[in-house]
Amino acid sequence: MIEQNGAATVPDPALLDIAVDGAMEGRSSTYRVQLKRLEGVYSDAESYAAEVARLGADAEVYSVQSHDYGEGPGGLTIGTSRLEPGRVGAEFALTRGHLHARSDRAELYYCISGRGVMLMDSLDGRTEAIELTPGRAAHVPGGWVHRSVNVGNEAFVTIFCYNTDAGQDYEIIARAGGMRELVVDDGDGGWEAIPNPGHRGYESGRATR
Numbered sequence: 410m411i412e413q414n415g416a417a418t419v420p421d422p423a424l425l426d427i428a429v430d431g432a433m434e435g436r437s438s439t440y441r442v443q444l445k446r447l448e449g450v451y452s453d454a455e456s457y458a459a460e461v462a463r464l465g466a467d468a469e470v471y472s473v474q475s476h477d478y479g480e481g482p483g484g485l486t487i488g489t490s491r492l493e494p495g496r497v498g499a500e501f502a503l504t505r506g507h508l509h510a511r512s513d514r515a516e517l518y519y520c521i522s523g524r525g526v527m528l529m530d531s532l533d534g535r536t537e538a539i540e541l542t543p544g545r546a547a548h549v550p551g552g553w554v555h556r557s558v559n560v561g562n563e564a565f566v567t568i569f570c571y572n573t574d575a576g577q578d579y580e581i582i583a584r585a586g587g588m589r590e591l592v593v594d595d596g597d598g599g600w601e602a603i604p605n606p607g608h609r610g611y612e613s614g615r616a617t618r
């Protein structure tokens with residue numbers, strides 16, 4: 410609700426025209442994440458360096474287009490996430506991942522193309538990996554660290570929606586030495602989630618406000 414001259418006004422509804430490749434007409438912002446911004450995110454540093462040498466540091470790994478009305482406890486951020494296919498060593502292409510800065514905030518991810526995994530760690534010790542294909546959605550409750558992983562051969566595209574005031578804590582995963590599991594090639598055309606030997610546990614009492 411916006412106050413103008415003492416009278417409460419509300420924003421206009423927005424039409425968001427969303428294509429299966431993730432393009433969204435009506436978006437208010439776009440951000441792009443290149444390979445160089447994912448240093449230390451993949452578990453295999455040697456393979457990461459090889460991928461940077463092969464593709465270039467500026468190769469795009471994922472992009473996010475979104476629409477919101479600015480801050481406000483009732484506002485939604487609605488958008489698309491497009492994650493390119495690929496692997497770094499055995500590990501499939503991934504997003505940095507985060508816990509919401511207001512950690513009780515939930516999120517919807519609805520797959521519109523490709524094949525991916527929503528990898529999730531709860532702060533109380535559980536881990537989940539949900540495979541998403543077009544028509545399938547993950548409802549990620551509050552209190553779960555989450556990231557997207559592309560386990561297919563084409564772009565993995567989802568529509569997401571969360572409370573705008575959720576915010577993102579991207580550092581919680583780095584501080585923990587990565588998420589609890591790695592999503593890797595199973596050697597048989599599929600994927601499997603295996604324990605991440607570098608994971609040191611999440612700090613408690615952080616990233617909640």
Ligand SMILES: [Fe+2]
Nearest residue numbers: 507509516571
């Ligand atoms: Fe999120």
